[in-house]
Amino acid sequence: MLAALSASVYVEAGDELLWIGGADATLHARAILVAEASTVVAKSQTGDSLRLPRASGLRPWRPGAMAATRVSATAMRDGAARFVTLATKLGEPRGFGAWLLRIPMTFPLEAARPHVDELTAACAADDPARAAAAAAMLVGLGPGLTPAGDDLTGGVFFARALLARAGVIDADAWAAAASAVRTAARRLTHRIGATLLGDLLVGEGWAPLHDLAAGLEHGDDGATLAAARRLVGLGHSSGWDLLAGFVAGARV
Numbered sequence: 001m002l003a004a005l006s007a008s009v010y011v012e013a014g015d016e017l018l019w020i021g022g023a024d025a026t027l028h029a030r031a032i033l034v035a036e037a038s039t040v041v042a043k044s045q046t047g048d049s050l051r052l053p054r055a056s057g058l059r060p061w062r063p064g065a066m067a068a069t070r071v072s073a074t075a076m077r078d079g080a081a082r083f084v085t086l087a088t089k090l091g092e093p094r095g096f097g098a099w100l101l102r103i104p105m106t107f108p109l110e111a112a113r114p115h116v117d118e119l120t121a122a123c124a125a126d127d128p129a130r131a132a133a134a135a136a137m138l139v140g141l142g143p144g145l146t147p148a149g150d151d152l153t154g155g156v157f158f159a160r161a162l163l164a165r166a167g168v169i170d171a172d173a174w175a176a177a178a179s180a181v182r183t184a185a186r187r188l189t190h191r192i193g194a195t196l197l198g199d200l201l202v203g204e205g206w207a208p209l210h211d212l213a214a215g216l217e218h219g220d221d222g223a224t225l226a227a228a229r230r231l232v233g234l235g236h237s238s239g240w241d242l243l244a245g246f247v248a249g250a251r252v
Contacts, residue, residue: 001047001050002046003145008025009050016030017191017195018030020052026230027206027207028207029061029062029063029204030195030196034052066165066213066214068162068165068167072166073168075216076216080250081251083224084100084102084247086228087100090225090229091232095109096240097240097243100240100243108141108142118130118137119156123160123249126169128170128177129177131174131177132178132181135153135157135181136188138153139193142237142241144235145192146192146193146238147193148237148238150194150197151238151242152241152242152248153245155200155241155243156245156246157174157245158242158246159213159246159247159248160177161202181201182198205242206234207230208231209231211226211227212231228243231243
């Protein structure tokens with residue numbers, strides 16, 4: 001076991017990082033959801049070896065495929081540009097959510113505002129090298145098991161990965177930028193943060209983040225808002241940080 005949260009644990013299985021949570025926890029490709037998660041957490045300490053009961057009929061979760069067309073990408077971009085209006089319905093923002101809603105951020109994130117603005121501007125200008133340089137100033141920044149800067153950067157590059165698949169931005173150039181961020185993350189953040197950020201860099205993340213993108217793609221405000229509500233419930237501020245990054249990264 002690598003780390004324990006209030007109702008879940010991060011574990012190492014072979015060379016892979018996995019996450020064990022309750023049966024109603026948020027879906028992720030690295031998550032193992034079990035009914036007895038609370039018992040596992042209560043009895044575990046960092047460094048322990050864990051064994052789960054053998055089970056049958058398990059189904060791996062995978063996100064639904066995005067349309068990956070220029071039309072769908074345009075719809076997602078346009079929806080993200082309008083999303084600030086919907087975001088006001090999500091309650092009090094945390095972490096970089098304050099940046100998204102254009103209200104003052106608290107220490108230590110306020111000092112990072114110029115870097116977030118620079119990362120956003122790099123996305124709007126479609127400048128992947130500039131985006132990677134700005135991201136390197138954010139990775140590892142802030143509180144939380146996954147630092148707020150990791151989550152915001154992940155949200156940005158998650159959006160860019162979806163746009164790259166749709167062929168509206170240079171996929172090779174943005175993949176190179178993502179690779180540079182992945183390399184920097186190995187020295188700027190811890191293993192859990194770097195691993196989850198690495199997934200987001202290639203467009204893989206928590207289920208509500210995928211659902212948010214799909215809602216925007218289909219112009220469905222109800223589905224988009226429902227997904228956003230689930231997303232901002234992640235961690236102390238992780239969901240808000242991911243949301244702010246996604247909106248920033250979707251801009252062109």
